Amino acid sequence: MKVRALADLKTLQKVIAQRAAAEAAAREAERLHALRMDREKRLFELAVGPVRPLPHHRRVIHPPAPVSTEPRQRQLDEHAVMREALSDEFDVETLLHTDEALSFRRPGLGPDVTRKLREGHWSIQKHIDLHGLRTDEAREALGRFVREAHQLGLRCVRVVHGKGLGSPGRTPVLKGRVQRWLVQKKEVLAFVQARPAEGGAGALVVLLKPVGR
Structure with missing residues (x-):
């Protein structure tokens, strides 16, 4: 029983280690993506100069009114x-x-x-x-x-x-x-x-x- 319990413990530790490695890899990928985006943003600013986001005017865009098929004219x-x-x-x-x-x-x-x-x-x-x-x-x-x-x-x-x-x-x-x-x-x-x-x-x-x- 002790041998089986030890085997189960090792399997659990292996699963935990694999999950931790996967999470670390995901965090590293996110970090590298953020660095790449920041670098591209800086390159863009160097190319065109400082930029400022356009203000949001809270405008509502209404869809065009449906065209009537009645031959009114x-x-x-x-x-x-x-x-x-x-x-x-x-x-x-x-x-x-x-x-x-x-x-x-x-x-x-x-x-x-x-x-x-x-x-x-x-x-x-x-x-x-x-x-x-x-x-x-x-x-x-x-x-x-x-x-x-x-x-x-x-x-x-x-x-x-x-x-x-x-x-x-x-x-x-x-x-x-x-x-x-x-x-x-x-x-x-x-x-x-x-x-x-x-x-x-x-x-x-x-x-x-x-x-x-």
Whole structure:
């Protein structure tokens, strides 16, 4: 037992000695590294002269704001174009042909287009009611409605502008404006007064260009 205990003691002493040697080697390596860094610093100062650390101003660097993927500028441009295109001062008579029934067709289209439109040759696929809207609201709503309907590939839509029965003097406020706005929209080929079941004098049936034309 004494021999085994002596062997264990020697093994323990050897482990302790190895650990101490490793720690001493690590300290020596740190000392040599510090000496090398100090020497390099002195060499740098000798080369460029005395240096002084820059003061810390405690400035906070904020990351740049994320860029929105929403096409905001394009929407603003479209909104501006729509407002400019639909003018209340546009003179229909100078460029377009209207008949006694208040119908309209683009130059180059024959009278059969408005006749078929009156007869319901094209089914009404969507409608918008401008009742109760102010002039600016109605103009923008109509422009947006026509543009989106054309983008969807719709050919025939109905625009309800009202008969003016609730307006001062019982005269239609939007009727003439809607006609001016529609003839300024490049998507519109023709329009006619709606049939009685579709709104009569208070609405227009509008024929839109095919998509891509």
